[in-house]
Amino acid sequence: MASPEDKDVSTAFSTREINRNLRKVAESSKSIEIGRLNGHHNVAVGLIGSIRIKVDGDAGDYFGSLNDGPLIVLNGKAGRFLGDTMRAGEVIVNGDVDHGLGVYLMGGTVLTKGDCLGGVGQGMRGGTVIVDGSVKGDIGRRMDGGTIIVTGHVQGTIGPNSAGGRIFVGGDAERLAKGLEMKPITPKEYEELKDLNKKYKFKYFQSPEALKRFRRAMPVAEANVPSERGEA
């Protein structure tokens, strides 16, 4: 697994062996590639440091969880609870993700270039969750902090039982938790989204102007206070 000619882990390695090798390589190397991952759960978890990991294939549940620093790119689908309790680093998924993307996220960024089932950013307290696609279920349940960005539609409820954090939606978002309403983004928020778009190239927002379609879910009381919020 550590060398280019031995990148196929689909049958050759158990999850434990994959993770052990990742930890070992993390100590001596700055980057590693894993080939043809085949739905293994709990891969690339509990890693500390700025190792770069490229994974081809599909990941199972809890991919990239409890990490503190690694930069991971997954070219394939991922299972449930990706980036669970992550502290720092980045996980980019070029594919769809199941339920619970970024659950309990404390820091860092998790991003999918596909759709999610739901449970996005549940219980998160920091960091950024980006869905460059649509979400079929709820987002931001019990969220206390951090940022969720969905470029497409959200079919479920936004922010149930949430106490903090920011939620931006580029597409349709009809169901809001009690006490929240959608408001246009501010110029400052627009600049922030523009920077993220520059970095991650959102598929639905080719032009910077289109980013103005984003709206932010806000507590009603906060959203209606006359202030310098303004509109982008």
Next chain:
Amino acid sequence: MARPEPLDIASIKAKAATGAPQVRSGGAKRHMPDLRSLVVNPGEIEFIDEDEVSIDVAIGRSSTRHHVKMAVPIFVTEMDYGIVSKSARLALVGGASLAGTAIAAGHGGTLFEEKEVLEEKGGSLLVKWSKGRHGIDTHQLNYGSAVVIDMTRRVGAVVPGPAVTTEVAQAYEVERGIDITEPPFHLDMETDADLQGHVDLIREVTDHEIPIISKFDSGDVYNKTKLAIGAGVDAVWFEGMEAWRPFNPEPEADNVGTPTLGIFGPANQAFTELKAREKGVKLLVSGGILDGADVFKAMALGADAVGIGTAARLAIGCNLTDKCAEGKCPEGICTMDPKAETKLNWKAGARSLENLLIAMGNEVGRLCAVAGYKSVKDLDIEAVRALSYDVASITGAKLVGYDKQLPIWVR
């Protein structure tokens, strides 16, 4: 009609005055059958010197590299920082460590000073994988001697806003002065079956080195035990209704769960059916354990180690004023008031808790000798007798005067 007791009268009057359900500190206060309804059956033939009795236990299977080693079969249950003061945490951690046993971490991770005490005294910490994930990361999981997956259903505030000082906020990674809460279930579990996913995740993060324990409220014990064993844990921990809770809403306190005595029968049945003891899985029990005799009886009924909470607090200076929920503990234990905290000398508290644990361990050893057992690991239900028909029915212990198991237990 039953005449209301003083607690009922106080509760009715408080509800009449406020219109709100009442919350109190402590465990269930109703009369329930308990371990004191059992007596020890003396051994008749072989003389065993109590000094020969082995009372140490360990948690962990052969598949985990490290085990939790306890010099006495008693550990200290979790008490959250913010509910108990830093001095109280240090006294509890210090006492458990000096006695060579384990203590469970609460919500909010582990304080730097606690780590210093643990490292100096060589104690074992059971790290909590909590539903709020406060203070949890890869370092913290790997720091513990074991990880406890909290599967209890406690809801509401963990620490109320007024107790969230700058230091507490730092430990829990929240803002100062705001209620610290946690969800009633793990947000990364869709069904109970996902417990296995958590066990597997924690195994990977800790490189399969340390034991994993799942902790449950009592109630539906048989199914929960099967679930946990099936998920691959190293130990299953049940907490009876008697267990202390700083905020115990009245309707739950006296009406939800199972007393400690009711844990053993269904847990043992699940262990037997799944051959869990042969695999090295352990049963831990806490709630209402006050002396070595309680520990002995719990172990005779099937526990491999026993947790104490209230007894540990009493040892470090608690006088059961039941002001835990108000944060106004005059002994400096359940308070975040720096002035009140000075009442507790944590080093003296630690020595007192060490004494208690050693004394309780000696009591267990003495009773083992009396009952004819050379090791606590050998204890079985033959070591005890039930004083009442009810207790014989609940536990499967032989009934005094009848000297046999009740027919419902004879299979």
